[in-house]
Amino acid sequence: LFIGAEGTLGIITAAVLRLVPRPRSVETAFAGVTSPEAALELLGLATERTAGGVTSFELMARMGVETVLKHAAGCRDPLAAVHPWYVLIELSSQARAGLREQLEEILAEGLERGLVTDAAVADSLDQAKMFWRIREMFGETQRYLGGSVKHDISVPVAAVPEFIREANAAVVALIPGCRPLPFGHLGDGNIHYNVSQPVGADKDEFLKRWDEVNAAVFGVVAKLHGSISAEHGIGVLKRDMLPKVKDPVALDLMRTLKRTLDPKGILNPGKVL
């Protein structure tokens, strides 16, 4: 009940933690893939080979990686050629040895199946950090492309490629020339779906259409039974969108629970509902 309620239903007064062992080995790869569909199939392959061993599986569109490479200090392309999509894969294990071979086998099978077009496995902690820096600068460097309308959505993992395809079509139909730059946690079905303005467009004019772009993207999310707010919550910014995407019965239930648990309305007022 309290997960995702953002403090509107109660206050944390105690926490119980379950500790998990620190991994003994970690391996990181940066791979070019042909499409989000290929990335998804590669994720399935990695999961099937390692079960809980896939600790990160991040998807990135080429244009975003290009922008990072152009603007972020210390980042260079880990791969020689250009690829339309990239994934950053991190495997972790309690075994001291064998994880690198496992990662290489997964990538080799991905190459064989035509999913992966090229890949680099980090040879050092520094190289792994550089792969991560490309991913971490992905959102930040989008400002060099002008205005950007941002979304933090989730859909079932298997529906991510369909979401990207349909959302791209929807936003480009709405604003011809706009540039979708999806990236994020494919392994969790959580995509940061950002849309940059068309080249040469007026930034303010573009940002005025924020709600329209949102509506187009959230329509696809709803169709795929996803959430308009994955890891970043509802807060104030997305509060007024809830009635557009939530079932009225669900919203009514949320309001009833809020009244029951916080009759005086003193818990994080103004958020979520």
Next chain:
Amino acid sequence: LFIGAEGTLGIITAAVLRLVPRPRSVETAFAGVTSPEAALELLGLATERTAGGVTSFELMARMGVETVLKHAAGCRDPLAAVHPWYVLIELSSQARAGLREQLEEILAEGLERGLVTDAAVADSLDQAKMFWRIREMFGETQRYLGGSVKHDISVPVAAVPEFIREANAAVVALIPGCRPLPFGHLGDGNIHYNVSQPVGADKDEFLKRWDEVNAAVFGVVAKLHGSISAEHGIGVLKRDMLPKVKDPVALDLMRTLKRTLDPKGILNPGKVL
């Protein structure tokens, strides 16, 4: 909110499943250990070596295993000598090879540290099934020892040895000669804490003291911040015990939620609250 509410707050109308890959290899061991403390340390060792690879870790007291071996068809002692406690360990992995070696290494280190006194790793599916049959018949064969007062409790995993020690002392102080037979899911902190009547005692007289035995055991559970109902729920049988173990504020909140979500009292009436 709905987990553990036993249908008293709502009705399941849809479910989303996340599929996990079927393990490629499974290894099973039956080990004699010196004490619940040793079993816990061995669990820590196995978890640290395999992370998510420990898929079962079951604790059994000798007297219960003895009763199984005497009464259950097809079960024989996997170990030559008698040990005060046993654990059934199952490891699962997506790797085709290497899991047996990993299990043997864990047991060898357990032997070295004085936690494990002897162990057998199943050489065939049949042998693994026999190990499991000993565990599965543990509860059922207790009827050969006469009346049994049963509990299904959970405490933090690290507190299981302390729970067993204190609960044993409490029930033996209450009914001298009674025989505690703890067993169950040490890996989850969920122990089936059953107490058999003293040898030669009158079964009905013993079972009349069910509530007293419960109270003694639940006192230890409460002290260790555990739950009086781990995997078997509250239902009708444990409903009247809730006020004795739950904070009045928590109970009041439960009642308020029940009134809010089921004002007409039509959802699984009479259960839990």
